[in-house]
Amino acid sequence: MATRVTFIGAGNMASAIIGGMIESGHSPSSITATSPSDAFLAPVHERYGIHTNTDNVAAVAQADVVVLAVKPQIMKEVCEGLASVVQQRRPLLISVAAGLDAETLEAWLGGDLAIVRCMPNTPALVGAGASGLYANAKVSDEQRTLATELMEAVGLVAWVEEEPLLDAVTAVSGSGPAYFFLMFEAMEEAGVRLGLPAETARRLAMQTALGAAKMAMASDKPPEELRRNVMSPGGTTERAVSRLEQGGLRQLMAEAMEECAERAREMAAELGKR
Numbered sequence: 001m002a003t004r005v006t007f008i009g010a011g012n013m014a015s016a017i018i019g020g021m022i023e024s025g026h027s028p029s030s031i032t033a034t035s036p037s038d039a040f041l042a043p044v045h046e047r048y049g050i051h052t053n054t055d056n057v058a059a060v061a062q063a064d065v066v067v068l069a070v071k072p073q074i075m076k077e078v079c080e081g082l083a084s085v086v087q088q089r090r091p092l093l094i095s096v097a098a099g100l101d102a103e104t105l106e107a108w109l110g111g112d113l114a115i116v117r118c119m120p121n122t123p124a125l126v127g128a129g130a131s132g133l134y135a136n137a138k139v140s141d142e143q144r145t146l147a148t149e150l151m152e153a154v155g156l157v158a159w160v161e162e163e164p165l166l167d168a169v170t171a172v173s174g175s176g177p178a179y180f181f182l183m184f185e186a187m188e189e190a191g192v193r194l195g196l197p198a199e200t201a202r203r204l205a206m207q208t209a210l211g212a213a214k215m216a217m218a219s220d221k222p223p224e225e226l227r228r229n230v231m232s233p234g235g236t237t238e239r240a241v242s243r244l245e246q247g248g249l250r251q252l253m254a255e256a257m258e259e260c261a262e263r264a265r266e267m268a269a270e271l272g273k274r
């Protein structure tokens, strides 16, 4: 029988993973998603053909894997409500919440449980996600393989052996799509200022990002060399890149990502109080 996966929460991140799983051939009938509101679940059911349920406990009672995909701020309440069924059923638990550490989640769920923390990102929806995974000591090799298979169905998987590194993963890839979307906005606005129709500037910017990522992933050359190949001496790219360097792009990126990781640590401290 197919592995039965229940998502607690059916929002942006859960929908992205569910959409990617189905796209990669996972049977919709083995997936359940929960949310407090039937009105919210109806379109999810309609769109993906999965089971939906407003009752978290009933949905977990049938699950082999439970993906905790609610906002960190309500995770304590949700976990405490699930503790009894989880202790009985003992599924593999995968939390996608930013910040919250495995020890805290395990305590909220009644203790002594296999917990994988996963930091995915929304491009999972199109099978191009990037996830960092960390397993607590109770996760078996089979369960690690199961978590890997589940997340590889929607993109790249990288395991980290030290839990705090998940905050770095959050800064790179969990929040990362937003950095590129912001870059698209900025490139579109600048393209329009240079006279292009907005739609043309947007499509060119996105295709360029896709092409650059594909090319860099297929190449054995580091990004720096690929960049230098675009920069003809005395040419246009050199002028643009020097402006970005003078404007402090690298330092700005370092600071933004440090803030991101710091926020994950703050959230853990704020929410992890038991």
Ligand SMILES: NC(=O)C1=CN([C@@H]2O[C@H](COP(=O)(O)OP(=O)(O)OC[C@H]3O[C@@H](n4cnc5c(N)ncnc54)[C@H](OP(=O)(O)O)[C@@H]3O)[C@@H](O)[C@H]2O)C=CC1
Residues within 6 Å of the ligand: 008, 009, 010, 011, 012, 013, 014, 034, 035, 036, 037, 040, 056, 069, 070, 071, 072, 074, 078, 096, 097, 098, 119, 120, 121, 122, 174, 175
């Ligand atoms: N968005 C992203 O790019 C990423 C998010 N994450 C993590 O994913 C998690 C979810 O984020 P995101 O999907 O963006 O948030 P959303 O707000 O989009 O989704 C949260 C979902 O949880 C549902 N929910 C609320 N209360 C309950 C409950 N008691 N039981 C079951 N479901 C409930 C909400 O339903 P309703 O709307 O009806 O309240 C909603 O469907 C967070 O912990 C976040 O840190 C991780 C990586 C990337």
Ligand SMILES: O=C(O)[C@@H]1CCC=N1
Residues within 6 Å of the ligand: 098, 170, 174, 175
């Ligand atoms: O912004 C957030 O808190 C979540 C976690 C990573 C991406 N979105």
